Amino acid sequence: MRLHTHRLSGLLLALVATALMVTSCSAPDEGVADDSARVPAPEAGAIPVTLQQVYAPAVVEKAPQRIAALGVGDADTLLALGVMPTTIAPFADPDQSKAPWNAELIGDSQPVVLSNTSAALGNEIPKALATSPDLITAVGADPTRDQFDLLSKTAPTILRPAQYKPWQVPWTAQTIQIGTAIGQPDLARRKVGETESFLAGIRAKNPQFAGKTAVVVTASPTGGVSVYGPEDGRAQTVAGYGLTFPTALRDAITSGFYGELPAESLDRLDAADVVVAVDWEGSNDKLRSNPAFTRLEVARSGRVAYLSQEVGSAMSVPTLLTIPWVAGEAVGPLAEAAGSR
Structure with missing residues (x-):
């Protein structure tokens, strides 16, 4: 979204x-x-x-x-x-x-x-x-x-x-x-502390996230991808798991909190340890069938986590309620992708 x-x-x-x-x-x-x-x-x-x-x-x-x-x-x-x-x-x-x-x-x-x-x-x-x-x-x-x-x-x-x-x-x-x-x-601060402890627990249970980078993308109709920057909610979500935004992709963020990589520049995604693909009206199916994407090292080595549209939407706005729900849906696929590195 x-x-x-x-x-x-x-x-x-x-x-x-x-x-x-x-x-x-x-x-x-x-x-x-x-x-x-x-x-x-x-x-x-x-x-x-x-x-x-x-x-x-x-x-x-x-x-x-x-x-x-x-x-x-x-x-x-x-x-x-x-x-x-x-x-x-x-x-x-x-x-x-x-x-x-x-x-x-x-x-x-x-x-x-x-x-x-x-x-x-x-x-x-x-x-x-x-x-x-x-x-x-x-x-x-x-x-x-x-x-x-x-x-x-x-x-x-x-x-x-x-x-x-x-x-x-x-x-x-x-x-x-x-x-x-x-x-x-006081209640708000307590809820923040509880949620931060919950995220710390995820990091502790998934040491494969430590030191790894991840970028969240959505396939675009032109064959490229939208890239969500570190200030976007989706990137904030994966950062809570201990994954950081790839420095090499920061210049791709040109429109506030997101940017675009055209089809001819998809190879730049190999700079990330993990690519998180959030669906939007069938975009993940298009990404899986896009030869320019599937031949990337990150794709060939199984380091792509495909998430549903509903999960991607919830990631876009981290809250006290979406954070634990998203974790239940996303941590497993991300852990598998990060473990493939």
Whole structure:
């Protein structure tokens, strides 16, 4: 999955402003979240709190009762911290509120699905505001300043810390930012520590990862591959297992967090100890049948781990929930590939 930003046109901004005014008296056709939205009581002394972030600080003056997750992956973090958000921005299947890693926590609740916050955030804002949130999280999104100002008129809006670029916030920082905003900073830090210990356990059980490099790719229709850079969630995921991004491929990352290798440059993938191929609409089958790829040393020696589209999508947004689920699906194939070196 590739995440792209979208800027509101003047017309759309006007429409959203209108939605703000009518939210209190009517609901849009999409419906609103049910009454199962919940937020645990804040930790002692955790609220009020001021969060530093892009654009302007967010001040949370009172404990929130209804939280809208506008950012991709934000709902996972909220769920892991005991919150049932009013909205969810899915990233595996844009039309589903549940995925294998969060279905149990969502249960019978029905948060409003914001299906396209990564590419058309402005279209999803009225749906989120219609759920009457008193706190909005957009850490896993890239709102414009105008969008942020608009959202902030309704409720404190939590964005990414200023030192991180859009779509490149480490899961640890995302968890702490959201946990602090909802009044659960200690719980958030504890969850981060538990997840880091889980990853340390994977590294300890798989010594073949130590000192090895890995690159995550998706085959492109032109016969080349998209390469995901070290700041991308997919690369962050394998880095958690102890595999590092190949230095020789850093210049291939030309578009923020990814780049392209054309068919004639596929031999550059031999610089990696392991190639992780994540599927996208049958791309792995095309890669397996691509002679330019199959004759590479990395392919001939069995050092390619092929992962499903669902796993690849979950890897793209590491969270407290996706990290353990992905590990159950991906560590085995990666360990086999790394052991072939």
